Amino acid sequence: MNASTSTTVAKALAQAAAQGVARIDAQMLLLHLCGQPTHSRAWLITHDGDALTAEQAAQWQQLLQRRADGEPVAYLTGRKGFYGLDLAVDARVLDPRPDTETLVDWALELLPVNREGPPQLRLADLGTGSGAIALALQHERPAAEVWAVDASLDALAVAKANAARLQLPVRFAHSHWLSALQGDFDAIVTNPPYIRADDPHMPALRHEPRQALTSGADGLNDIRHIVDTAPQYLRSGGWLLIEHGWDQAGDVRALLAARGFAQVQSRNDLAGIERASGGQWTSVK
Numbered sequence: 001m002n003a004s005t006s007t008t009v010a011k012a013l014a015q016a017a018a019q020g021v022a023r024i025d026a027q028m029l030l031l032h033l034c035g036q037p038t039h040s041r042a043w044l045i046t047h048d049g050d051a052l053t054a055e056q057a058a059q060w061q062q063l064l065q066r067r068a069d070g071e072p073v074a075y076l077t078g079r080k081g082f083y084g085l086d087l088a089v090d091a092r093v094l095d096p097r098p099d100t101e102t103l104v105d106w107a108l109e110l111l112p113v114n115r116e117g118p119p120q121l122r123l124a125d126l127g128t129g130s131g132a133i134a135l136a137l138q139h140e141r142p143a144a145e146v147w148a149v150d151a152s153l154d155a156l157a158v159a160k161a162n163a164a165r166l167q168l169p170v171r172f173a174h175s176h177w178l179s180a181l182q183g184d185f186d187a188i189v190t191n192p193p194y195i196r197a198d199d200p201h202m203p204a205l206r207h208e209p210r211q212a213l214t215s216g217a218d219g220l221n222d223i224r225h226i227v228d229t230a231p232q233y234l235r236s237g238g239w240l241l242i243e244h245g246w247d248q249a250g251d252v253r254a255l256l257a258a259r260g261f262a263q264v265q266s267r268n269d270l271a272g273i274e275r276a277s278g279g280q281w282t283s284v285k
């Protein structure tokens with residue numbers, strides 16, 4: 001094809017900019033379209049004069065349209081990196097966010113790398129979605145017994161496929177929060193739905209499963225339930241760590257303290273905002 005009339009790599013990126021698609025998103029989408037790893041941005045520079053095939057050029061227009069309509073890049077590439085793991089994701093699960101890696105960091109800080117002798121570390125990820133948190137914990141603590149639960153069978157199918165591909169022996173349960181599990185856990189980690197039902201940002205999140213996002217009028221229905229029930233499933237000294245919204249840290253700390261958790265505290269996300277709160281269960285059940 002004549003390079004002056006065909007869509008080259010450089011022209012494709014210019015088209016994306018003209019359609020308002022962020023440069024980093026366009027780069028990842030184009031690398032995906034060209035069969036390159038989505039982190040190898042140097043490839044775009046060294047191949048900027050390469051022409052797309054007619055089929056690729058048509059697919060490119062579709063990808064740009066879908067991205068401009070707000071579909072997450074991860075759904076368009078089918079992939080998302082999380083805690084160094086390559087996860088397959090699609091519209092059945094939440095697009096895992098980098099901020100959630102800070103929740104994993106916090107859990108790992110609390111969990112010994114090698115506990116001397118039994119009992120084996122037992123960890124639970126509630127509302128696992130793609131399996132992001134559970135798989136990261138299992139990868140970092142290979143000897144632990146890690147459970148991942150979700151109320152969505154669709155989500156569990158995605159998470160199980162990720163576990164199989166990554167060869168990580170996470171155990172799965174179809175469960176309303178903790179109900180299908182049996183105690184005692186060293187840590188219960190969760191990124192539950194926490195958005196208010198009438199939150200004005202919901203239209204922007206319309207491509208992601210609603211069940212993964214909203215939780216009642218104040219966004220705290222699921223967190224209230226988890227805080228209330230978690231002590232029955234924690235060993236003495238075990239931790240409950242919860243991701244929540246940017247303005248919910250005070251409310252979540254109050255719920256944890258009222259339920260009798262000790263060392264109640266919050267952690268910042270990548271933007272420096274308190275986005276996770278947790279506490280240690282030290283009382284008798």
Ligand SMILES: C[S@@+](CC[C@H](N)C(=O)[O-])C[C@H]1O[C@@H](n2cnc3c(N)ncnc32)[C@H](O)[C@@H]1O
Pocket residue numbers: 093094095096097100126127128129130131132133149150151152155175176177191192193211212213
């Ligand atoms: C915010 S998403 C988190 C997904 C994943 N952990 C992550 O961080 O990317 C919340 C998840 O909770 C699940 N969920 C919603 N209600 C639930 C319930 N009652 N019991 C178990 N899981 C639930 C949703 O299906 C969804 O996968």
